[in-house]
Amino acid sequence: MLEMKGLEVCYGETVILRGVDFRVNEGQVVSLMGRNGVGKTTLLKTIIGLLRPRHGKIFLNEKEISRAKPEQRASLGIAYVPQGREIFPQLTVQENLLLGTEALPKKERKISDEIYDMFPMLKTMLHRKGGDLSGGQQQQLAIARALVSRPRLLLLDEPTEGIQPNLVMEIENVIQRLKEQGEMAILLVEQSLDFALSSADYYYVLEKGSIAAEGKAAKINEEVIRQHLVV
Numbered sequence: 001m002l003e004m005k006g007l008e009v010c011y012g013e014t015v016i017l018r019g020v021d022f023r024v025n026e027g028q029v030v031s032l033m034g035r036n037g038v039g040k041t042t043l044l045k046t047i048i049g050l051l052r053p054r055h056g057k058i059f060l061n062e063k064e065i066s067r068a069k070p071e072q073r074a075s076l077g078i079a080y081v082p083q084g085r086e087i088f089p090q091l092t093v094q095e096n097l098l099l100g101t102e103a104l105p106k107k108e109r110k111i112s113d114e115i116y117d118m119f120p121m122l123k124t125m126l127h128r129k130g131g132d133l134s135g136g137q138q139q140q141l142a143i144a145r146a147l148v149s150r151p152r153l154l155l156l157d158e159p160t161e162g163i164q165p166n167l168v169m170e171i172e173n174v175i176q177r178l179k180e181q182g183e184m185a186i187l188l189v190e191q192s193l194d195f196a197l198s199s200a201d202y203y204y205v206l207e208k209g210s211i212a213a214e215g216k217a218a219k220i221n222e223e224v225i226r227q228h229l230v231v
């Protein structure tokens with residue numbers, strides 16, 4: 001469903017990604033791994049259109065979207081949960097969730113019960129300010145906000161960073177549930193190897209802006225982990 005070919009992305013004159021070929025198939029969970037600073041977030045920002053590639057092409061369901069604006073990509077079904085969550089602290093939980101529906105046509109802008117089923121905590125906190133939630137609860141809110149638009153492709157940037165173990169489990173369960181439903185592809189950037197590989201079908205490892213390894217997640221070997229991932 002998502003395909004990137006020969007991608008080169010720069011900040012000014014500094015090349016961050018070079019010759020990246022990457023794909024995420026329908027309903028697949030793909031983990032994008034790599035040490036700090038190798039370009040993982042840059043790749044996600046390129047997918048949502050915040051950064052423009054200098055070379056290379058991006059396709060969504062065979063249609064080229066390399067020049068599409070971020071809001072067009074959102075209406076085509078790409079949703080992004082940034083590192084550090086970026087919920088609106090002054091808005092209530094409910095208002096934050098409603099913002100996630102903006103990518104939908106007006107008459108479809110509602111929060112489905114399934115969202116509360118996946119994140120029961122949010123239902124009890126609808127009128128609380130986003131900023132009053134714990135870090136883990138804010139992460140759940142950020143994921144829920146992305147899910148209310150019923151995306152075809154969900155991008156998650158380090159969803160477990162700084163989060164207590166029980167909430168990490170809850171997030172893992174949500175990813176597993178979405179995977180079982182099979183209607184959404186998920187691209188996950190994650191430092192925790194266990195988390196990154198537990199639900200993934202396929203993995204890519206970035207190193208110095210290029211894909212250094214890729215394969216079926218179940219078959220990743222110690223050598224790849226030692227060479228490219230362990231700090």
Ligand SMILES: Nc1ncnc2c1ncn2[C@@H]1O[C@H](COP(=O)(O)OP(=O)(O)OP(=O)(O)O)[C@@H](O)[C@H]1O
Pocket residue numbers: 011016034035036037038039040041042043083
């Ligand atoms: N706005 C920017 N301007 C210039 N350079 C940047 C900018 N943002 C990131 N970089 C640089 O681009 C490189 C890749 O950064 P990126 O955030 O994509 O890495 P990452 O793999 O996501 O790292 P982390 O795991 O630490 O989040 C780094 O060297 C970083 O310093």
